[in-house]
Amino acid sequence: MNHQRTYSRRTFLTAASLAGLAAAQAALHPLQAQTPDAPALPEDPTKVPGALPSAYGQRSAFEQAQRLAGSFRSLTPLQELHGIVTPASLHFERHHNGVPVIDPTRHRLLIHGLVERPMIFTMDELKRFPAVSRLAFIECSGNSAGEWREPRGQTVQETHGLMSTSEWTGVVLATVLREVGMRPDATWMLAEGADAAAMTRSIPLAPVLEEALLCYAQNGGALRPEQGYPLRLLIPGWEGNACIKWLRRLKLGKAPSMTREETSHYTDLMPDGTARQFTFVMEAKSVITSPSGGQEIRPGFVEIRGLAWSGEGRVTQVEVSTDGGQTWQRAHLQEPVLSKCSTQFRFPWQWKGQAAVLQSRCTDETGYVQPSRQALVAVRGVNSVYHYNAIQSWKVSRDGTVQNVHV
Amino acid sequence: MNHQRTYSRRTFLTAASLAGLAAAQAALHPLQAQTPDAPALPEDPTKVPGALPSAYGQRSAFEQAQRLAGSFRSLTPLQELHGIVTPASLHFERHHNGVPVIDPTRHRLLIHGLVERPMIFTMDELKRFPAVSRLAFIECSGNSAGEWREPRGQTVQETHGLMSTSEWTGVVLATVLREVGMRPDATWMLAEGADAAAMTRSIPLAPVLEEALLCYAQNGGALRPEQGYPLRLLIPGWEGNACIKWLRRLKLGKAPSMTREETSHYTDLMPDGTARQFTFVMEAKSVITSPSGGQEIRPGFVEIRGLAWSGEGRVTQVEVSTDGGQTWQRAHLQEPVLSKCSTQFRFPWQWKGQAAVLQSRCTDETGYVQPSRQALVAVRGVNSVYHYNAIQSWKVSRDGTVQNVHV
Numbered sequence: 121m122n123h124q125r126t127y128s129r130r131t132f133l134t135a136a137s138l139a140g141l142a143a144a145q146a147a148l149h150p151l152q153a154q155t156p157d158a159p160a161l162p163e164d165p166t167k168v169p170g171a172l173p174s175a176y177g178q179r180s181a182f183e184q185a186q187r188l189a190g191s192f193r194s195l196t197p198l199q200e201l202h203g204i205v206t207p208a209s210l211h212f213e214r215h216h217n218g219v220p221v222i223d224p225t226r227h228r229l230l231i232h233g234l235v236e237r238p239m240i241f242t243m244d245e246l247k248r249f250p251a252v253s254r255l256a257f258i259e260c261s262g263n264s265a266g267e268w269r270e271p272r273g274q275t276v277q278e279t280h281g282l283m284s285t286s287e288w289t290g291v292v293l294a295t296v297l298r299e300v301g302m303r304p305d306a307t308w309m310l311a312e313g314a315d316a317a318a319m320t321r322s323i324p325l326a327p328v329l330e331e332a333l334l335c336y337a338q339n340g341g342a343l344r345p346e347q348g349y350p351l352r353l354l355i356p357g358w359e360g361n362a363c364i365k366w367l368r369r370l371k372l373g374k375a376p377s378m379t380r381e382e383t384s385h386y387t388d389l390m391p392d393g394t395a396r397q398f399t400f401v402m403e404a405k406s407v408i409t410s411p412s413g414g415q416e417i418r419p420g421f422v423e424i425r426g427l428a429w430s431g432e433g434r435v436t437q438v439e440v441s442t443d444g445g446q447t448w449q450r451a452h453l454q455e456p457v458l459s460k461c462s463t464q465f466r467f468p469w470q471w472k473g474q475a476a477v478l479q480s481r482c483t484d485e486t487g488y489v490q491p492s493r494q495a496l497v498a499v500r501g502v503n504s505v506y507h508y509n510a511i512q513s514w515k516v517s518r519d520g521t522v523q524n525v526h527v
Numbered sequence: 528m529n530h531q532r533t534y535s536r537r538t539f540l541t542a543a544s545l546a547g548l549a550a551a552q553a554a555l556h557p558l559q560a561q562t563p564d565a566p567a568l569p570e571d572p573t574k575v576p577g578a579l580p581s582a583y584g585q586r587s588a589f590e591q592a593q594r595l596a597g598s599f600r601s602l603t604p605l606q607e608l609h610g611i612v613t614p615a616s617l618h619f620e621r622h623h624n625g626v627p628v629i630d631p632t633r634h635r636l637l638i639h640g641l642v643e644r645p646m647i648f649t650m651d652e653l654k655r656f657p658a659v660s661r662l663a664f665i666e667c668s669g670n671s672a673g674e675w676r677e678p679r680g681q682t683v684q685e686t687h688g689l690m691s692t693s694e695w696t697g698v699v700l701a702t703v704l705r706e707v708g709m710r711p712d713a714t715w716m717l718a719e720g721a722d723a724a725a726m727t728r729s730i731p732l733a734p735v736l737e738e739a740l741l742c743y744a745q746n747g748g749a750l751r752p753e754q755g756y757p758l759r760l761l762i763p764g765w766e767g768n769a770c771i772k773w774l775r776r777l778k779l780g781k782a783p784s785m786t787r788e789e790t791s792h793y794t795d796l797m798p799d800g801t802a803r804q805f806t807f808v809m810e811a812k813s814v815i816t817s818p819s820g821g822q823e824i825r826p827g828f829v830e831i832r833g834l835a836w837s838g839e840g841r842v843t844q845v846e847v848s849t850d851g852g853q854t855w856q857r858a859h860l861q862e863p864v865l866s867k868c869s870t871q872f873r874f875p876w877q878w879k880g881q882a883a884v885l886q887s888r889c890t891d892e893t894g895y896v897q898p899s900r901q902a903l904v905a906v907r908g909v910n911s912v913y914h915y916n917a918i919q920s921w922k923v924s925r926d927g928t929v930q931n932v933h934v
Contacts, residue, residue, distance in 0.1 A: 171628075173753075174601065179751060218578050224587075248829075287611065
């Protein structure tokens with residue numbers, strides 16, 4: 121075989137990325153004008169030898185799903201994804217002063233305070249402990265924060281894109297705290313990040329000891345920089361902000377430290393003017409990802425697809441309504457259904473061209489049912505930023521367009 | 528905050544990739560000479576604003592795990608991965624004339640032969656059917672083929688790297704075949720790829736109808752080019768070669784088509800000179816990924832970690848031996864344990880500096896036990912290429928080095 125004449129995907133991709141998306145699209149459609157650097161797509165791929173194996177694969181240049189980046193955050197394009205795993209490159213981001221660059225060989229974790237033996241760990245030392253892997257969602261407590269007063273998000277990426285799911289691997293917190301000799305009077309832990317915000321949060325020890333991970337891997341590979349490389353705290357089911365990224369210090373004590381991020385931020389302002397503090401758990405929530413805001417459907421069979429999750433455990437049921445909540449039917453839950461992990465649901469629907477309002481409502485293993493917007497607002501008011509988990513409504517118009525509404 | 532002074536990760540990565548790995552490594556260590564384009568790693572990442580959010584994330588430049596690329600194949604670096612999910616960029620490759628470039632808007636699937644209504648489907652049409660997602664391994668039937676006669680692979684990537692695991696999404700074969708009106712006399716299906724090998728295999732319909740997927744997504748994102756973008760056949764538990772990639776045609780018939788890839792290749796030459804044909808299922812197998820060939824351990828606690836899988840269903844037990852198979856102990860199986868998916872196992876070990884031979888042996892839900900090398904060779908001889916699933920032995924020398932041995 122003559123590989124000198126091989127169509128080189130690598131050449132193509134390099135040319136495409138250098139010339140930018142517009143040029144790439146021109147290159148991808150042979151009927152359009154060609155740039156000299158971008159070879160045409162073969163009319164018949166069976167007639168042209170393909171690309172040779174590569175050390176590290178890339179997605180097809182035809183695939184352009186991307187995070188929507190804002191100020192210190194970016195949103196997962198849930199409407200373009202499948203299954204429960206979020207590609208690491210599309211996991212949402214939330215940071216308070218940017219993503220630091222950290223050399224893992226120089227990174228250290230200091231554990232001190234109410235311990236018998238204050239210790240400093242290298243990454244190699246942490247990886248030597250017994251490891252645990254699990255699939256779990258992480259949701260920013262500010263996910264859907266724009267929905268408290270009005271239907272602000274145009275797409276499910278904008279309304280719910282601060283939630284992503286990965287397989288995480290690390291060492292259980294209790295394992296490491298046994299090594300340093302946690303003292304019996306230690307009840308809280310200050311966790312500190314090595315980012316330019318030096319993010320700090322106070323974590324009560326009892327509920328997280330056996331479940332929190334000092335996490336160094338994500339979806340099989342190393343933890344990604346945006347997710348806390350080389351080390352993060354992962355507390356399955358708890359708000360993302362508590363899962364301190366770029367973790368460099370744990371200080372055990374007898375009380376919370378009342379840091380900036382748990383006093384002026386990350387509290388929930390209630391209707392009576394008081395603020396709920398340390399509301400760590402992300403309660404049960406679900407959303408239809410397809411059809412969703414900004415999409416367009418055609419009459420006939422439409423599979424309603426979405427995700428449900430609960431910080432309290434397993435999702436036990438998801439119901440779907442196509443009439444704005446007047447009637448509900450059970451959706452099919454896609455296996456595996458795992459604790460504190462997103463669960464995919466599916467519901468077959470025949471759309472006959474009528475106006476419709478699509479909703480999903482999930483129940484978790486504690487019996488908790490995702491509230492309607494009215495029920496949530498009745499308790500919480502509209503002055504909160506965090507922990508919005510109301511039922512989402514997507515209005516389908518007769519022309520097939522879908523938009524975010526509050527009903 | 529002044530972002531003009533921000534350390535730009537994107538600038539850094541671009542500079543690093545252009546200058547190559549050597550320059551990148553120099554850039555990463557501030558004590559070494561700097562190139563003008565590569566900013567130094569900050570001494571203290573908390574003192575420098577980090578990178579802004581990005582549309583599509585990349586792994587840290589410090590992470591260099593890669594596929595080992597050979598002729599029309601590349602191997603997953605199992606020794607560097609965690610959990611069960613394989614990063615899509617590191618999923619093994621096996622193709623017979625390269626990876627084609629396919630425009631998904633132009634790709635079509637033709638279904639014909641013994642059907643009431645021959646039809647051609649676009650990708651959009653296939654995605655409109657009810658979808659299914661599942662985590663499943665794919666193993667090339669030639670995985671570990673080098674081990675039939677001698678311990679050839681230096682690392683677990685070389686011995687077992689033609690096995691990877693992903694969450695796959697697609698439409699169940701039976702769903703689409705109902706649409707075209709599969710005739711009752713159809714018992715086999717020819718599946719054809721759109722690559723330059725025009726890979727074709729014959730698939731018996733009865734065992735795969737309800738489980739095979741016409742698959743378009745992998746780990747949440749679109750199927751990767753090396754895995755068959757935009758469409759592949761996925762038959763959980765069956766040899767990878769039968770899971771035709773870049774799928775463009777299904778022809779239903781009454782008998783296998785006896786293509787090149789099921790007559791001259793992908794058969795198992797037995798000691799009596801006959802060849803077993805259509806041995807699709809990948810039988811139960813396991814391997815210790817850490818410690819494994821080429822690694823080095825130190826005295827003290829060592830967690831033995833590995834993967835087990837079976838094309839027949841769930842893994843029910845993995846046993847580990849540290850004395851070359853004289854004694855065995857049960858390993859812990861990491862949840863979730865899923866049918867036809869890899870399962871992670873862990874076994875705590877105290878290494879006191881003695882020579883040792885590490886082995887793992889798995890049992891699946893049918894009761895089948897992974898054979899020793901002697902037992903496998905007694906039945907199969909040493910003239911086969913495919914379907915080698917014997918127990919793997921890693922010898923630990925007193926200096927802590929680990930190597931592939933046959934015991």
